[in-house]
Amino acid sequence: MxxxxxxxxxxxxxxxxxxxxxxxxxSRSCQLSHQPYTHLLPVxxxxxxxxxxxxxxxxxxxxxxYPEARxxxxxxxxxxxxxAKFLAESVWDLRKSLExxxxxxxxxxxxxxxxxxxxxxxxxxxxxxxxxxxxWMTSEEGVEEQREERDVKRAVESVxxxxxxxxxxxxxxxxxxxxxxxxxxxxxxxxxYRKQVEPLRDAPRRTLPVPKRLPPLPGFVPGQTTPFxxxxxxxxxxxxxxxxxxxxxxxPNPPKWPSDATSAHPFLGGEIAGHERxxxxxxxxxxxxxxxxxxxxxxxxxxxxxxxxLALGCxxxxxxxxxxxxxxxxxxxxxxxxxxxxxxxxxxxxxxRFELLWRDYMRLCTxxxxxxxxxxxxxxxxxxxxxxxxxKDKDAQKxxxxxxxxxxxxxxxxxxxxxxxxxxxxxxxxRQNVASFLAKHxxxxxxxxxxxxxxxxxxxxxxxxWGNWQYTAxxxxxxxxxxxxxxxxxxxxDYDPEGAYVKNWVExxxxxxxxxYVFQAWRTPIEARKEVKLEGIQWxxxxxxxxxxxxSNHGGRGRKAPGKGGKAGGSRGGGGSEGANGNRxxxxxxxNRRGKAEKTRGQGRMGTMDKAIWNGAVSTQ
Numbered sequence: 172m173x174x175x176x177x178x179x180x181x182x183x184x185x186x187x188x189x190x191x192x193x194x195x196x197x198s199r200s201c202q203l204s205h206q207p208y209t210h211l212l213p214v215x216x217x218x219x220x221x222x223x224x225x226x227x228x229x230x231x232x233x234x235x236x237y238p239e240a241r242x243x244x245x246x247x248x249x250x251x252x253x254x255a256k257f258l259a260e261s262v263w264d265l266r267k268s269l270e271x272x273x274x275x276x277x278x279x280x281x282x283x284x285x286x287x288x289x290x291x292x293x294x295x296x297x298x299x300x301x302x303x304x305x306x307w308m309t310s311e312e313g314v315e316e317q318r319e320e321r322d323v324k325r326a327v328e329s330v331x332x333x334x335x336x337x338x339x340x341x342x343x344x345x346x347x348x349x350x351x352x353x354x355x356x357x358x359x360x361x362x363x364y365r366k367q368v369e370p371l372r373d374a375p376r377r378t379l380p381v382p383k384r385l386p387p388l389p390g391f392v393p394g395q396t397t398p399f400x401x402x403x404x405x406x407x408x409x410x411x412x413x414x415x416x417x418x419x420x421x422x423p424n425p426p427k428w429p430s431d432a433t434s435a436h437p438f439l440g441g442e443i444a445g446h447e448r449x450x451x452x453x454x455x456x457x458x459x460x461x462x463x464x465x466x467x468x469x470x471x472x473x474x475x476x477x478x479x480x481l482a483l484g485c486x487x488x489x490x491x492x493x494x495x496x497x498x499x500x501x502x503x504x505x506x507x508x509x510x511x512x513x514x515x516x517x518x519x520x521x522x523x524r525f526e527l528l529w530r531d532y533m534r535l536c537t538x539x540x541x542x543x544x545x546x547x548x549x550x551x552x553x554x555x556x557x558x559x560x561x562x563k564d565k566d567a568q569k570x571x572x573x574x575x576x577x578x579x580x581x582x583x584x585x586x587x588x589x590x591x592x593x594x595x596x597x598x599x600x601x602r603q604n605v606a607s608f609l610a611k612h613x614x615x616x617x618x619x620x621x622x623x624x625x626x627x628x629x630x631x632x633x634x635x636x637w638g639n640w641q642y643t644a645x646x647x648x649x650x651x652x653x654x655x656x657x658x659x660x661x662x663x664x665d666y667d668p669e670g671a672y673v674k675n676w677v678e679x680x681x682x683x684x685x686x687x688y689v690f691q692a693w694r695t696p697i698e699a700r701k702e703v704k705l706e707g708i709q710w711x712x713x714x715x716x717x718x719x720x721x722x723s724n725h726g727g728r729g730r731k732a733p734g735k736g737g738k739a740g741g742s743r744g745g746g747g748s749e750g751a752n753g754n755r756x757x758x759x760x761x762x763n764r765r766g767k768a769e770k771t772r773g774q775g776r777m778g779t780m781d782k783a784i785w786n787g788a789v790s791t792q
Contacts (some may be wrong), residue, residue, distance in 0.1 A: 175301035175389050179290060181283065181308035181323065182215045182276070183316070185341065185484040186261045187442045188268035190378040193307055198272075198382035208304050211386040213269055214290070215262050217280045217412070220315060222250045222258075224280040224399065226414030233398040237282070239415075240422035242622035243545075251626040253595025255412035257440035261483050263405040264441025274385040277392055278408070280399045284322025291330055300391035305333035309484075312339075312537040314545075324518035341481065342534060343488035343527040344368050345376045349671045352541040359550070359648050361532050371524040372496075372516055375489040390501060397781040420626070426577050426589035429678035431593050435469065436476055436596035436629055445480035448541065449494050450505060458495065459511040461519040465526075468598045468672040475523060476596075481530065488527045495520045533638040536648060544637045549646025556645075556653070559615045567615055570715055574609060575623060577677070580714025582690040583663040584608050589658055589734040593676075595629035599668050606643035607657035612716050617644040660720040663690040687722060 180193055188194065197211060206219045217224050219237040228235060240249040250258070266276035279286050306327045310320065320336055327334040338346050350367040351357060358364045368374050395401040402408040419425040438444055452458050457472045467473025480486045498506045499520060501513025511517045540550045548554050561568045573579055577588035587601035597605070602624075610617040621640040625631050641647030649655055663686070667673060670689035674681045680689050682703030688695040694713040700706045 173209070174298065174744045175210045176208045176304045177208075177210045177212050177294065177301045177389050178304045178386070179287065179303060180211060180213045181287065181306065182213060182265070183309065183319075184311060184482065185309045185339070186215075186265045186343075187485050187487070188265060188272070189381045189442070190340070190487045190490050191382075192379060193309065193337050194382045194385065195379045198385055201384065201386045206386075209386060210301065210389040212290075212389055212392065213274060213276045214286070215265075215276055215278050216286055217278070217530065218283055218319070219281055220249070220257065222412065223248055223415045224411075225409035227280045227399040227402070229398050229400050238433075242625060244616065244618045245622045247622050247626040249422065249625060250412075250631075251420065252413045252416055253593070253629045254631055255416075256409050257438075257479055257595075257629045259405060259408040259412055260440030260444075260485065261442070261480075261485050263408065264439075264443055264485075268442065272382055272385040273387055277388075278401055279395055281396070282322070283319040284326050286396075287323050288326040289359070289396055290393055291326065291332065291512070295330065297391070301389050303332055305335065307335045307337060309337045309339050311633075312534055314542050316633075329503050339484075340376075340485040340489075340530045340581075341484045343371075343376050343492065343524070344531055345489075348376070349373070349535070354535070357535050357539045360650055361529065361648070364532050364535075365525075365528060368528070371521070371528060374528075375492045378487070378490050378493050420592070422576050423572070424576050424578070426592045426676075428593055429589075429676060432593075432675050432678075434594040435471060435590075435598070436479070437471075437592055438476065438479070439481070440483070440485065442480075442485045445477070445486040446490075448475075448477060448480070449486065449491060453494055453498050453506040454509065456506075456511075456520075457504075458498065458523060459509065459517055459519040462522040463519070464575050465522065466598075466600045468601055468667055469675060474599060476630075478530075478632065478635075480637075481527075482630055482632035491527060492524065495523065516623060526681055528634055530632070533632075533634040536638050537634040538745065544634070544641070545618070547616060547646075549641040549644065550648055551646050551652070553646045553652075557614070558617075559613070561616070561619070568668065570613055571619060572613060572753065573710065573715060574613070574615075574620075577607070577712040579716070580710040581608065581659050581671040581716060581718065582670070582677060582680065582692065583659045585710070586673040589676045591624075591627050595627055600662070602639070603643055604657045604659040604662050606640055607655075608639075608659055608716070610644040611653070611656045612659075612718070617641070617646075653703050658718060658720055660690050660718050664720075664722065670771045679708065691718065693717065 178197070181198070185191060185193070200207060205436075217227070219235075219240060223240040224237070225235040225239070242249055262276070262278065269276050287306060287500055294301050294303050297371055306323060308320065308323060311317070324334045324336070358367070390553060402411055411661070438448060452472070452475055455472065457464070458476070461475065464473045477486065477491060481488060494505070497503045498512060499515050499517070501507070506512050511519070537544055538551065543550055543552070547558060559567045561571055574584075575588065577585040577592070581603065582606055587597045587605050590601075591597040606617065606620055609615050609620045617640050621637055623639070624636050628636065638647060642649045643655075645653035646657065663673065669685065670680070670683070670686040673689050680692060681691070681693065683689050683699075688699070692705060693714050693715065695705060695711070697706070700711065705711045
């Protein structure tokens with residue numbers, strides 16, 4: 172009997188069956204007369220530094236050998252409940268697709284390099300069950316992710332096996348078509364990069380087909396090493412991921428669901444759900460109208476909301492592009508009868524491509540700047556700002572807690588923060604304002620906001636979250652830098668003129684009719700406060716920031732007081748839609764020596780703020 176020759180495929184953020192170059196090549200090669208491998212072992216690992224895995228312990232008496240998966244600056248969980256659920260759904264969706272092609276997917280928990288070594292060693296010690304001939308994985312840009320790649324490469328090549336790192340092809344412009352040879356040649360301004368790759372409609376490569384057949388799983392697969400267990404269902408996986416996370420995530424007064432409020436992001440994770448979403452957007456005409464609706468804040472379809480699937484590689488940017496092409500050229504019946512069908516590129520579809528390219532650009536910035544993505548001084552290496560750090564300022568600790576709980580007293584900020592906590596989503600427009608509020612109105616270390624978004628956002632993406640927070644804070648690649656300041660009151664009047672979004676998530680304000688009071692409740696007259704039961708509420712009477720902006724008595728444009736925060740202009744935003752993910756914010760000197768002292772990204776230690784806040788040293792009173 173021939174000994175099985177096993178190829179291990181490590182999956183991370185390439186959780187799709189179609190348009191997957193690794194699976195495409197495996198499917199092609201398994202049809203050759205001389206097959207380089209007889210069996211395929213796809214493996215997904217919940218990596219201990221990035222996702223808390225203590226919920227997978229065999230019993231309550233066991234202890235995890237790894238530090239908790241907490242952020243370095245603030246001590247927040249790296250992956251909160253909303254993204255954990257979406258991630259689990261995406262992993263199990265892919266498992267079903269692989270099984271349909273004759274393969275499967277093994278789920279593990281721990282350190283990526285260590286698990287690969289254990290798999291190889293087990294097969295080596297049980298040679299009759301098979302020989303690992305190689306390990307393949309897709310490259311990524313993050314510091315942590317590249318450390319994983321080095322660890323795997325070392326484990327594989329140390330025993331003379333083949334290691335291959337594949338190019339990540341989930342982006343809009345393929346790496347082979349990027350118009351420069353080295354990362355340092357990437358322009359520091361997005362517009363300059365965009366002009367190098369235009370016309371955008373012609374930029375992407377063709378998508379790859381669905382694999383027809385894959386090699387089977389090996390007859391013998393080494394199990395999960397103790398003290399962890401392998402989940403046997405999607406439901407069990409979700410329970411294990413969420414079990415260690417406190418329901419309130421450590422907030423003394425967490426937001427509560429308002430009556431009649433619904434999530435703007437109720438979607439399931441996985442490739443199938445991602446494609447259904449794209450089809451829905453085409454069929455309903457929302458791709459055509461995207462340019463006009465993308466700054467909305469309430470509802471399901473004001474933006475594409477594809478970013479969560481794009482971040483995990485459940486769908487690729489070039490697949491989105493292909494749907495747009497087919498609609499524009501009338502190649503399929505999808506969207507037939509919808510405005511713009513068969514009439515070429517329109518304002519909406521062009522805007523979607525523009526946003527997809529922004530995701531590309533942020534990823535390339537991570538490649539260029541590396542660990543500077545996590546430094547308080549940002550890409551610009553800007554040490555000029557006098558940031559406020561919570562370990563040195565107890566008043567800042569109280570402000571941060573109110574910021575997290577959505578009790579700042581600024582309506583748009585509070586609505587966004589409550590929506591984020593409860594649903595894992597908030598709009599692109601809201602994210603820009605939240606980041607600017609923390610970094611520029613409060614002057615607090617922007618990385619605290621970036622880490623909170625990392626914890627809570629369903630659509631968290633390393634490059635887009637951290638790059639966008641830097642951008643809004645003025646230390647990233649925004650040409651206007653610190654000069655761009657969002658006035659969240661003006662922005663609320665511009666994008667939520669009746670206050671519907673704010674009142675949807677800040678239920679206490681629903682009794683107010685005047686938007687000026689909804690957006691800044693402290694302006695509400697005393698008698699009116701009594702009538703709507705706002706009297707005595709701290710965030711109403713003592714907002715963190717009184718921002719000068721009023722609508723003129725004649726109903727014209729609002730005016731801002733000199734020096735009190737400018738307009739948004741064309742600032743890049745967050746990741747509520749397909750563009751970025753998170754926001755930008757922060758600048759100045761170092762906090763906790765992150766970056767300069769090369770602290771490990773996501774090593775799971777409690778930050779200084781965490782020690783102060785989560786141990787109850789801070790209250791909102």
